[in-house]
Amino acid sequence: MTEITETENPLALEHQVCFALAVAARTVIALYRPVLEPMGLTHPQYLVMLALWEHEPVSVKDLSGMLQLEPATLSPLLKRLEAAGLLRRDRSTTDERSLAVALTPEGRELRNQALEVPPAIVERLGMNVDELMELHGRLTTVIAAATSSRK
Template identity: 65%
Template sequence: MATRPTMPAAAATTSPDDLLRLDRQVCFALAVAARNVIALYRPVLEPLGLTHPQYLVMLALWERSPLTVREIGQLISLEPATLSPLLKRLESAGLVTRDRHPEDDRALAITLTERGRLLREQALQVPPRIVATLGMDVEELQALHASLSRVIAASTPAHQPRR
């Protein structure tokens, strides 16, 4: 016998009007938290000469280089059209090179330069500074990360049930 999804107890006891309160919206909390946390990164990344999206690209490349534009886009959830100007700026800064992929002429291989590899050492200070600025326990942030990872997986179109 198929079971029907049940409504959470809080939703069952809340009036329909309460469901539309701004302070109850997950989308609002996520949007404000994302803006605020990214703003905390700005002064920490500035001495490295990176914006937050550039930092995300560099994180991907510090894990594995070279990567194609498509691979970077998949890793950091950005479209290639958004990535292209960002990668050009990283190349102008001398942190990456953009060359045709040796196995696929249609793809660009993004590779760290020596300067880009060396920047990783300075970037090691970024996570502890953000944790300190937030004033939250590492365990609490790890739990938040796990919860957000579940939200990301559940909200990714490939993982959503078809209606």
């Protein structure tokens, strides 16, 4: 029996980009869980907070675009963060159909604790920052290519 090479078996699981990306995403997100837990955040909630710490106040529509999440996916995240006292959703003063999302003082204060997250993740990964920034750049290129191919 001869061994099938990568080029002879285009369906080999271990050679699939989608498989490597899916496993990498699950594994890296799992590293965040114990770091975020003391803050009372899940990883998706952390991403919402990152966007708000940088851009608040922001409309739900704009936040949805920043996070590349459907509004139906984002809405329950916002409700839980609002129930936790970290943000508030108010009707826009200029467009009653639009919701504006803003941080509460508690939500702004949580940013200080969140400053510890990136170095903790770098340490858990055991990779240097240059390697991670290179990986980020390559993933951003993959995202752009995949996004443009859907249009």
